[in-house]
Amino acid sequence: MPQISDKGRLMPESPIRKLVPYAEAARAAGKKVYPLNIGQPDIKTPEVAMEAIRNCTAKVIEYSHSAGNISYRKKLCKYYQKIGIDVDENEMLITTGGSEAITFAMLSCMNPGDEVIIPEPFYANYNGFAVSAGVIVKPITSSIENDFALPSIKEFEKIITPKTKAIVICNPNNPTGYLYSKEELNSLRELVLKYDLYLFSDEVYREFCYDGEEHFSAMNLKGIEQNVILMDSVSKRYSECGVRIGAMITKNKEVIKTAMKFAQARLCPPGFGQIAAEASLDTPDDYFTEVYNEYIDRRNFTVNALNKMDGVYSPMPKGAFYTVVKLPIDDADKFAKWLLVDFEYNNETVMVAPATGFYATPGLGKNEVRIAYVLKKEELAKAMIALDEALKVYPGRTI
Amino acid sequence: MPQISDKGRLMPESPIRKLVPYAEAARAAGKKVYPLNIGQPDIKTPEVAMEAIRNCTAKVIEYSHSAGNISYRKKLCKYYQKIGIDVDENEMLITTGGSEAITFAMLSCMNPGDEVIIPEPFYANYNGFAVSAGVIVKPITSSIENDFALPSIKEFEKIITPKTKAIVICNPNNPTGYLYSKEELNSLRELVLKYDLYLFSDEVYREFCYDGEEHFSAMNLKGIEQNVILMDSVSKRYSECGVRIGAMITKNKEVIKTAMKFAQARLCPPGFGQIAAEASLDTPDDYFTEVYNEYIDRRNFTVNALNKMDGVYSPMPKGAFYTVVKLPIDDADKFAKWLLVDFEYNNETVMVAPATGFYATPGLGKNEVRIAYVLKKEELAKAMIALDEALKVYPGRTI
Numbered sequence: 001m002p003q004i005s006d007k008g009r010l011m012p013e014s015p016i017r018k019l020v021p022y023a024e025a026a027r028a029a030g031k032k033v034y035p036l037n038i039g040q041p042d043i044k045t046p047e048v049a050m051e052a053i054r055n056c057t058a059k060v061i062e063y064s065h066s067a068g069n070i071s072y073r074k075k076l077c078k079y080y081q082k083i084g085i086d087v088d089e090n091e092m093l094i095t096t097g098g099s100e101a102i103t104f105a106m107l108s109c110m111n112p113g114d115e116v117i118i119p120e121p122f123y124a125n126y127n128g129f130a131v132s133a134g135v136i137v138k139p140i141t142s143s144i145e146n147d148f149a150l151p152s153i154k155e156f157e158k159i160i161t162p163k164t165k166a167i168v169i170c171n172p173n174n175p176t177g178y179l180y181s182k183e184e185l186n187s188l189r190e191l192v193l194k195y196d197l198y199l200f201s202d203e204v205y206r207e208f209c210y211d212g213e214e215h216f217s218a219m220n221l222k223g224i225e226q227n228v229i230l231m232d233s234v235s236k237r238y239s240e241c242g243v244r245i246g247a248m249i250t251k252n253k254e255v256i257k258t259a260m261k262f263a264q265a266r267l268c269p270p271g272f273g274q275i276a277a278e279a280s281l282d283t284p285d286d287y288f289t290e291v292y293n294e295y296i297d298r299r300n301f302t303v304n305a306l307n308k309m310d311g312v313y314s315p316m317p318k319g320a321f322y323t324v325v326k327l328p329i330d331d332a333d334k335f336a337k338w339l340l341v342d343f344e345y346n347n348e349t350v351m352v353a354p355a356t357g358f359y360a361t362p363g364l365g366k367n368e369v370r371i372a373y374v375l376k377k378e379e380l381a382k383a384m385i386a387l388d389e390a391l392k393v394y395p396g397r398t399i
Numbered sequence: 400m401p402q403i404s405d406k407g408r409l410m411p412e413s414p415i416r417k418l419v420p421y422a423e424a425a426r427a428a429g430k431k432v433y434p435l436n437i438g439q440p441d442i443k444t445p446e447v448a449m450e451a452i453r454n455c456t457a458k459v460i461e462y463s464h465s466a467g468n469i470s471y472r473k474k475l476c477k478y479y480q481k482i483g484i485d486v487d488e489n490e491m492l493i494t495t496g497g498s499e500a501i502t503f504a505m506l507s508c509m510n511p512g513d514e515v516i517i518p519e520p521f522y523a524n525y526n527g528f529a530v531s532a533g534v535i536v537k538p539i540t541s542s543i544e545n546d547f548a549l550p551s552i553k554e555f556e557k558i559i560t561p562k563t564k565a566i567v568i569c570n571p572n573n574p575t576g577y578l579y580s581k582e583e584l585n586s587l588r589e590l591v592l593k594y595d596l597y598l599f600s601d602e603v604y605r606e607f608c609y610d611g612e613e614h615f616s617a618m619n620l621k622g623i624e625q626n627v628i629l630m631d632s633v634s635k636r637y638s639e640c641g642v643r644i645g646a647m648i649t650k651n652k653e654v655i656k657t658a659m660k661f662a663q664a665r666l667c668p669p670g671f672g673q674i675a676a677e678a679s680l681d682t683p684d685d686y687f688t689e690v691y692n693e694y695i696d697r698r699n700f701t702v703n704a705l706n707k708m709d710g711v712y713s714p715m716p717k718g719a720f721y722t723v724v725k726l727p728i729d730d731a732d733k734f735a736k737w738l739l740v741d742f743e744y745n746n747e748t749v750m751v752a753p754a755t756g757f758y759a760t761p762g763l764g765k766n767e768v769r770i771a772y773v774l775k776k777e778e779l780a781k782a783m784i785a786l787d788e789a790l791k792v793y794p795g796r797t798i
Contacts (some may be wrong), residue, residue: 001625001651002597004565017465017663032623037464045460053671054453061444061641061675063437066416080539095493096643099665107531109405120659128664134533164403197403226400238781242670244495258407263414265527266467266498266789272452272671318687398516 007134012127015357022340023351033340034346034375034383037128039174039322041374043239043278043291052279053272064268067260068094068247072278076247079281085219085230087249093259094277098232098233098246099202102168105229106133109198110130114165114194116200119151121176121358121365122322123202131206138164139360144326147315148176150184153191166198167191172205172215175319175358175370176324179209182216182231189221197227204246207288210296213318225251238280238319240367241292243273267335293374295321298380302373305384309391311399314371318346322372324355324365330396331368332356338394345389367398406533410667411526414756420759421739422750431747432739433638433774438573440723440773442690444675451678452671453777456548463667467493472675475646478680481714483607484618484629485797491648492658493668493676497603497632498524501567504628505532507657508597513564518538520723520764522573522601537563538759539689543725543767546714547575549583552590562694565597567589571604571614574757574769575723576698576716578608581615588620596626603632603645604719606735612717622649631654635720638690661687694720694772697779701772704783708790710798713770721755723764729795731755731768737793744788747781768795 016038016156023033032346035099067073073089082088097099108118112134118126120139138159142148156167169186171180192199201218209215225258247379248259299316303323308312311328329335332354339349353372391397415437426459466472472488481485492498511533517525518575519538527537537558541547555566566587569642587736591598600617608614633647647658698715701790702722705713728734731753738748752771754764772779788797 001653002508004653004657005506005508005510005513006508008660010661011657012662014465014663040461044458049460050455050457053455056449056452058449059443060441061448061639062439063640066413095665096669103665109401109404111404111406112533114404125664125666128661132661132664134511198401240460240669241462244667244669254400254403258410259754260412261407261412262527262531263415264500265410265524265531267524268641268643270495270643270669270672273669276671279499281528286646310683328589399560 001059006165007131008170010131012124012131014351017307019336019340019351020179022337026340027347030347034348034350034386035380036371036373036375036383037353038350039236039372039374041236041239041321042376043294045240046238046280046283046287048282049238049240049276049280051367052275056272056275061271064270064271066091066263068269069274069278070349072274072394075278075281084215087218087219091117092247092249093256093258093263094274095246095248096269097244098231099129101246101248102126102129102200102202102229103132104259104262105200106130106135107262108136108255109229110165113163115163116166116168117156117159117164118168120360121355122168123170124210124357126168127360137360141175141364142360143325144313144315148173148178148182148324153187153222156191157220160195164195164197168200169204169218171206172208172319174205175322175353175355177320177322179213179318185216185218185221192224192227192261199224199226199228200230200231204231204236207237207293208321209319210299211318215319219249229255234280235248238278239282243276244270245273245277249303263391275322298373298377301377302371302380302384308373309388312391319372322370324368324370325390326368328399329367329394330395331366334393334396336369339390343390345386348386349390350383350387400511406530409530411530411670413754414523416466418735418739419748421736425739425748429746430626430743433747433778433785435770435772435774435782436750436752438771438773439636439640440635440638440720441775444639444691445637445679445682445686446636447681448639448675448679451674453733454768455671456673458685460670463620464672465511465672465789467668468673471673474677474680484616486618486648490644490650490655491750492655492662492730493673494645494647494669495645496634497601497630497645498528500630501528501599502600503513503658503661503674504599504630505529505534506661507654508628509534509564512562514562515565516555516563516669519568519759520574520754521567522569522758525526526630529760536759539761540760541575543712543714547572547577547723548588549579549791552586555590559594561592565599567599567615571602571718572608573719574721574752575605575752576719576721578612578614578717578759584617584620588623591623591626598623598627599630600627602629603635605638607694607720608718609698610717613720618648628654632681637682639675639679642675643669644676644794679790688711697772697776700776701770701779701783707789711790721769721774723767723769725767726790727796727798728766728793730765733795734793735768738789742789744785747785748789749782751785
C-alpha cells in the first residue's frame with residue numbers, strides 16, 4: 001500500500017471541525033448545543049441574490065471566464081470604488097472563495113521553503129494553505145494584554161530572514177476581532193518597502209467595523225501598490241458562505257498574469273455562485289444597517305456577559321464577529337471537549353473553538369477560546385449562562 | 400518589486416486558451432469562428448438540475464460539509480452502484496470540479512519532486528496541477544500510429560524510478576478519445592502492484608463510449624483497491640461544466656482522511672453546484688440516449704470528413720468527444736493562429752487546439768491538433784469545409 005505524502009502528514013486538522021463528532025453525539029443524545037465555534041452567521045442571504053438564482057434562465061451551465069464573468073468583475077469594481085479602493089476588472093481574479101485567493105497568492109509569489117510572517121492568533125486555515133504551497137509560517141505573537149494589537153515592527157524585524165517573502169494580515173481580524181489602525185498599517189508599509197515583501201491582506205470582514213471605527217484597506221497604502229495583494233470574499237458580507245466566491249486583487253500585473261495561469265488550470269470559479277455574488281451587489285443599504293445593528297447588539301451583549309464572568313476577560317473587538325477570550329481554565333482543548341461530552345446545564349451546552357488552533361507557537365492559547373457571536377441574542381443569552389455555569393464546575397478551573 | 404515564484408514561472412499557459420485573444424479579434428472583425436478547441440458542449444443542462452436551482456428555498460446559503468452534502472454523497476453512491484462501482488458515502492469527497500480532485504490526490508499522495516507517469520498526449524491541465532503540487536510529470540508517448548493505445552508496460556518500466564509514485568490515466572481519453580480496454584487496464588494493475596504505485600483514474604467521460612464498447616473502471620481492478628483513486632466530475636455527464644462539482648473517490652481510508660484535511664482548509668465545495676449535481680442524478684434516461692445519438696452522429700460525421708481531406712488522418716475514437724488529428728502542416732501552433740488571423744472562407748474559420756500543448760515531450764504533436772466535436776452537425780459541416788479549404792492554402796503545408 002503506497003504511503004501518503006509528507007504534506008498530507010503535516011496538514012493540520014481543522015481546530016474548529018475536530019470537535020464536530022462530539023457535538024453530533026451530544027445532539028444525538030438530546031442536548032442543545034449552541035455553536036459559537038464557527039463563523040457561520042444565521043443572517044439571511046440577501047433576497048436579490050436568491051431571486052437571481054431562482055430566475056436563472058440559462059440553458060447550459062457553461063464554463064465561465066477563468067478570471068470570472070466580466071459582467072461581475074466590472075460591477076465589483078464599482079463596489080470597490082464606492083469604498084475608496086480604485087481597481088479595474090483586469091486587476092482581479094474571481095476565485096473559489098477567499099481560500100483560493102490566498103492559495104493563488106502563495107503559489108504565485110512564494111517558493112517552497114519561503115517564509116510568511118503572520119501575527120498569531122490567526123485564521124487556522126492559513127496553515128493549511130501554507131502546507132499545500134510548501135510555504136513556512138513564521139508566527140509573531142499578538143497578545144490579549146494589548147487586545148491583540150499589531151506587534152511592534154521591531155518584533156517583525158527580529159524574525160525576518162532572507163527567506164521571508166510575505167506578511168499576511170487579516171483586517172478586521174479573525175479570530176480576535178481586532179481592527180488595525182491606519183498607523184499600524186503604515187508601519188507595515190515601511191516594513192514591506194524596506195525588505196521588499198509582499199503584503200497579503202485578507203479583508204473579508206471589512207463591512208463589520210464597529211463604534212465608528214473606519215476600515216483602512218492595505219490597497220490604499222501609498223508606494224507599495226506592487227506589493228499588496230487583497231484577498232476578499234462575499235461569504236460574510238452577504239452571508240452566503242456556501243456560494244464559494246472570492247477575489248484576488250492586485251495592481252501588480254505580473255502577479256495577476258501568473259495567478260491567471262493557476263486560474264486557467266482549474267478552469268473557472270463556480271457559475272451559480274457568480275450569479276448570486278453579482279446580484280448581491282444590488283443589496284439595498286438597509287440590509288447592511290440591519291445586519292450592523294444586529295451584530296453591534298450581539299457583540300455588546302456577548303462581550304459584556306463574558307467580562308461579568310469570574311476570571312474571564314474579553315477585549316471589546318472593533319470588527320468581525322469573533323472575540324478571543326481568556327478563561328480560567330487549564331487547557332482549552334480539554335475544556336471544549338468537556339463542554340460537549342461531560343457538561344450540561346438545563347440540558348444545554350456550548351461549542352467553542354480552542355484558541356490553540358489559532359496559534360502556531362506551541363503552548364500558546366491554552367487558556368483562550370474563540371467565540372463567534374453569530375447567533376440570535378436570545379440564544380447567545382442562554383449560551384452565556386451555560387458557559388458561566390460550566391466555568392463554575394469545570395474540573396480544570398485554574399483560579 | 401518582489402519577484403514571482405518559480406512555480407509561477409514554470410506554470411504552463413493553457414494551450415487551449417492562449418489563442419483566445421486571436422479568436423476575439425477575428426470575431427470583432429466580423430468573422431465567424433467555429434470553436435472546436437474546447438470541450439464546452441452545447442448540450443442542454445438537464446431540466447431537473449435547472450428546476451432544482453430555480454426552486455431553491457434556502458434562506459441562508461451556508462457552508463456545506465467539507466466532504467460535500469451527505470444527501471448528495473448518498474445519492475451519488477447509487478449512481479456508482481448502478482454502473483457497477485461499489486462505494487459508500489465515506490469513500491468520497493465532493494470536490495470543486497474534477498480539477499480539485501486531482502489536486503487533492505497529488506497533494507495527499509505525492510511529495511514535491513516525486514514523479515507521476517502520464518501517457519501523452521494528455522489533458523494539458525495535469526501539468527498545471529503537477530506544478531502546483533511540486534510534482535514532476537514523466538510522459539510516456541502513445542502514438543497516432545496505434546490510434547493512441549496504451550504504451551506497452553515495458554515502456555512504462557523503462558521510466559520508473561524510486562521517485563515514481565503514481566500513474567495518471569484518463570479513460571476515455573481527453574484529448575485522444577481513446578477508450579482503454581480491460582486488458583490494458585489489467586496490465587496497469589500488474590504494474591501498479593509490482594511497484595506499489597498509486598493509479599489516479601480520471602473517468603469524467605465514462606458516459607461517452609461508442610460502438611458498443613464498454614467502459615471498465617479502474618475502481619474494479621482487483622487487488623489494487625488501496626492504490627486506485629477515481630477522479631470524477633459532473634461537468635460533461637450533465638453538460639454543466641460551470642457548476643464546478645467533482646469527486647475524489649477511493650477505498651483507501653488513509654487517503655480519504657488526508658484529503659479531508661485539505662478539503663477542510665478550503666471549507667466546502669460550491670453550494671448551488673451541489674444542489675444542481677444532486678438533482679442531475681434524476682436525469683431521465685432518454686436525455687442520455689439523445690446525447691449519445693447526437694455525439695455518435697457528430698463523431699462519425701467529423702472523423703469521416705477529416706479522413707476525406709487530403710493528407711489528414713484521424714483515428715475513430717471510441718469515447719469522449721475529442722479526436723487528435725494528424726494534419727499535413729509544419730507547425731500546429733502557427734497553423735492554429737494562422738486560421739484565426741490570416742484565413743477565412745466565406746468569412747468563416749475554425750479554432751483548433753494545437754496538440755503540442757498536450758505533449759510533455761518537446762517537439763511532439765507539431766503536426767497534430769485536437770478537435771472537439773461539440774457543435775451541432777450543421778456547424779461541424781461548415782467548420783470541416785473551412786478546415787479543408789484552409790489546408791489547401793496554408794503556406795506551411797508539408798505534403
